[in-house]
Amino acid sequence: MVGAVVRLPLILHFVWDVVDLGVFVWWMAAYSEHIPDTDSLSLYAICIPIAVVGTIILFRGFVNIVSNGMAFQTLKSIWESYENTKLTEGEFYLKIYKEVAQHLYLELLFDLVQAATTMWFMARLSFNEKDFNLKVLIDFANISSTVIDAFLFKGPEAIDITGCNLGEMVRALLGILPTYRALAAGAPPPVDGSSTTLHPKDPREASDSVL
Numbered sequence: 019m020v021g022a023v024v025r026l027p028l029i030l031h032f033v034w035d036v037v038d039l040g041v042f043v044w045w046m047a048a049y050s051e052h053i054p055d056t057d058s059l060s061l062y063a064i065c066i067p068i069a070v071v072g073t074i075i076l077f078r079g080f081v082n083i084v085s086n087g088m089a090f091q092t093l094k095s096i097w098e099s100y101e102n103t104k105l106t107e108g109e110f111y112l113k114i115y116k117e118v119a120q121h122l123y124l125e126l127l128f129d130l131v132q133a134a135t136t137m138w139f140m141a142r143l144s145f146n147e148k149d150f151n152l153k154v155l156i157d158f159a160n161i162s163s164t165v166i167d168a169f170l171f172k173g174p175e176a177i178d179i180t181g182c183n184l185g186e187m188v189r190a191l192l193g194i195l196p197t198y199r200a201l202a203a204g205a206p207p208p209v210d211g212s213s214t215t216l217h218p219k220d221p222r223e224a225s226d227s228v229l
Contacts, residue, residue, distance in 0.1 A: 028118070029089040031171055032080055035125060038163045039072045042132055045160040048152070052145045061139060068135060072128050079121035088114055116195055122176035123191040129168040136160055 046065040050058040083089075140157060177187070189195040 027090045035076050038167045041163045048156050075124045082117045119190040120193045122172050126172045133164050
């Protein structure tokens with residue numbers, strides 16, 4: 019199963035991350051107005067740090083990926099560029115590919131924490147009034163935005179990148195995954211000390227193979 023992130027520009031992936039995070043903050047604010055003050059404090063104490071961490075992950079990924087000229091590229095185009103470029107340029111695309119994979123796993127972990135927190139509060143909180151207007155809509159928007167993010171934009175492709183191997187997933191999360199599908203397809207392996215390699219100034223011009 020090929021994830022949507024393979025075919026869609028990475029910038030759209032980040033746009034959905036913003037939407038998902040925004041819906042979570044909206045859900046938190048809406049709930050706080052209809053629950054006792056003590057529960058509201060607990061809600062804020064748990065959800066605000068989660069939202070802050072999500073913002074940091076999003077900003078970090080945006081800087082590392084989009085600022086390198088990858089905004090309108092896809093995982094497929096980065097992979098094919100790495101396969102078909104010279105070794106020096108190939109290392110650049112491998113670096114970008116690692117950063118994309120790491121971001122996917124960080125966001126996937128965030129989605130799991132966000133979903134677990136949402137379900138926990140939905141099950142435990144009591145409301146000041148019986149009729150909470152738009153509660154069903156707010157809950158549905160929060161859960162569905164996370165599900166779409168985790169399973170459509172990240173889950174299938176992030177798992178497929180490392181071949182469903184838990185150890186490789188952890189390496190991708192830590193940013194130390196040494197090989198990807200591009201290597202298996204015949205691309206040149208990275209050279210030790212690649213941090214000293216000169217990278218092309220504009221990655222979009224590094225190869226005619228970029229889609």
